[in-house]
Amino acid sequence: MTRIAIVDYGMGNFHSVARALQAAAPEQDIRLAHTAADIASADRIVFPGQGAMPDCMRTLRESGLQEAVLAAARSKPLLGVCVGEQMMFEASDEGPTPGLALFAGQVRRFAGQAFDAPPADSMPLKIPHMGWNAVTQTRAHPLWQGVAQDTPFYFVHSYYAVPAESSLIVGTSLYGQDFCCAIAAENIFAVQFHPEKSAAPGLRIYRNFVHWQP
Template structure:
């Protein structure tokens, strides 16, 4: 088996690669910098970190966007952080267009951090550990693990138009979709590679997953 971590110059790729190597020591985990390397892999991990306009721009300059869209349809696929956000149509962040694989937008947490009258001000970006509550069963995020804590760093979150895509939700002043799943694809807003035991267990389930 060969797992490709898509390398378009954005995201903490080495941490993702090392975490995958830790849970699957007998598997080749390689950074994929060309469409051909993506297509030759058996499983795809699509990380992203930073501003979505910058990530989309880097992906397109490297001519990787079509390969990513293909992999999201044809291979076991895991999106991480901005790698989740780019699957949707558009982001409020710079008005950036995404890959458009799913209907919906990427929206910002309230700018002043006040999410509702009488609520304490919450810092944006949402940074740190928070609970992920499953809304349906899935091999990557089983219901028995609902409520597990994972590590987040983000100011924007996805708002799918199709609620059936949502796999898990998280409450940070607003309740948002922190994981989505469809067929061979799972994507999460949090960082499994930074989430200790729970994150490594998620990556191990992805390596074993047979959608």
């Protein structure tokens, strides 16, 4: 049995992720991680995030889990979700707070109009980007196994990662422009979309993660 820790630092969709993982891999030991010891004792780590990246970074630091996440990222299979992906980069347009800097790159804001703004022909995109969008797999990866090319996944975000190294990108989507929505390097895979809200394809990604041997 594999022990999978979902990092619970107070800023994420932790219970939804746990339910999705339990549905995808009911035979595994899936736990919310509240302490550094919980993360250290796990075989695999899921790192979600929800809300503003500066708030997530502050809460992660205050929770005492930041160093444990960094240590896990050096050696264990780790899956980042939504802001969990964004936090892996150096900085964000969302605020001056630095990210975890696991990868070189920035997190940028979509150019567009807010949902509550009046229509404007020059700014047709509604921000945040919410809903189902096709994901194009830009290179093969074990976590894409069984997921068809251009499968829709569910997104809720106003910002997206721009890696300094394009080789990190394993998935893109289109919302006014092509943007990076999945990255991978060695033992880390991270996505901007929400697998736990993406029906069967999302569960397939979680199942693939449970069996991934990087």
